[in-house]
Amino acid sequence: IRARAVWSDVNYPLFYGYVESWPMTWVNGVDARVNVGLVDGFKVFAVKRLNVNYAAEKSDVRIGNVLDDVFWTLGAAWVLDSATNSQLDTTTILGPVGDRLLMQGQTTIQATILVDAVAIQHLQDVALAENGLLFMGGDGAVVFYDRHYKYRPEYAVSKGTFGDAVGELHYSDLELAYDDADIWNEIRMGRVGGVVQTVSDSTGSQLNYWPRTLAQEDLLADSDFEMADRANWMLARYKNPTPRITAIAFEGADVALWPQLLGREVGDRITVRRRPQGGTLIEGDYHIEA
Numbered sequence: 001i002r003a004r005a006v007w008s009d010v011n012y013p014l015f016y017g018y019v020e021s022w023p024m025t026w027v028n029g030v031d032a033r034v035n036v037g038l039v040d041g042f043k044v045f046a047v048k049r050l051n052v053n054y055a056a057e058k059s060d061v062r063i064g065n066v067l068d069d070v071f072w073t074l075g076a077a078w079v080l081d082s083a084t085n086s087q088l089d090t091t092t093i094l095g096p097v098g099d100r101l102l103m104q105g106q107t108t109i110q111a112t113i114l115v116d117a118v119a120i121q122h123l124q125d126v127a128l129a130e131n132g133l134l135f136m137g138g139d140g141a142v143v144f145y146d147r148h149y150k151y152r153p154e155y156a157v158s159k160g161t162f163g164d165a166v167g168e169l170h171y172s173d174l175e176l177a178y179d180d181a182d183i184w185n186e187i188r189m190g191r192v193g194g195v196v197q198t199v200s201d202s203t204g205s206q207l208n209y210w211p212r213t214l215a216q217e218d219l220l221a222d223s224d225f226e227m228a229d230r231a232n233w234m235l236a237r238y239k240n241p242t243p244r245i246t247a248i249a250f251e252g253a254d255v256a257l258w259p260q261l262l263g264r265e266v267g268d269r270i271t272v273r274r275r276p277q278g279g280t281l282i283e284g285d286y287h288i289e290a
Helices: 041-046 059-069 119-130 205-209 224-238 255-263
Strands: 002-007 010-016 018-021 024-027 031-034 037-039 049-054 079-081 091-093 100-102 112-118 133-136 142-145 161-163 173-177 186-191 197-200 213-219 244-249 269-274 282-287
Touching: 002 255, 010 255, 018 041, 041 119, 049 059, 049 119, 059 100, 059 119, 059 142, 112 119, 119 133, 119 213, 173 269, 186 224, 197 224, 213 224, 244 269, 244 282
Parallel strands: 100 142, 161 269, 186 213
Antiparallel strands: 002 010, 018 037, 024 031, 049 112, 079 091, 133 142, 173 244, 186 197, 269 282
């Protein structure tokens, strides 16, 4: 099943998935109703067990190999190469593959022997080792972003400014959090078969907020040096609380909003502003999580 919206003659894909069930009920014994149960591609990966050996390879390559072994595909491409007398280039793809969008990974994943492993779990383990993003796009493609994606040109620039002033995209409400949910002042990072790298802020954050441990000790990365860098980065990021906007909500029919509401995807960067009455501007750039 595909779901899409059309606004101002532009098609926006919202969902591409599969029917899981057709449960039938009858209201008052007469009117038939079916609430169709839908799933996306993650269900396909959840029901496949892998028995395969993988060599050491970059995270995006591993994800691509797992997708191949699950026989994952949604689209097709017409590929011309020298054997078929391509006139455009040595090898030319005339149509999108359509089933995956994988950024080049930064982390090398260890050589792995999988025995009856659930495919989705291994994909998520690879994404965790990379500290990247793995999700299903609205068009049904598997999307994998490396950990540096936020600094790439297409994601480093805000795609829209949401606020409460003239010229900004108006929201009806926002959630502002300032809590201890993301305070971590002892970080333990380790790879499978490696030495756990531990860093802490015992003279600052732990005195203020008590010791709080974040441990990821069985990552599939192949470098202790990378684990040390990761631990130091996460300590700097999470040792102190910071105010953050966790969600924004919309009501009404402001026509300027529809291209944003329909066209944004997980990982997109936006700017959010709030001007409290009698207060100072609260502003920040955020990456959409849901």
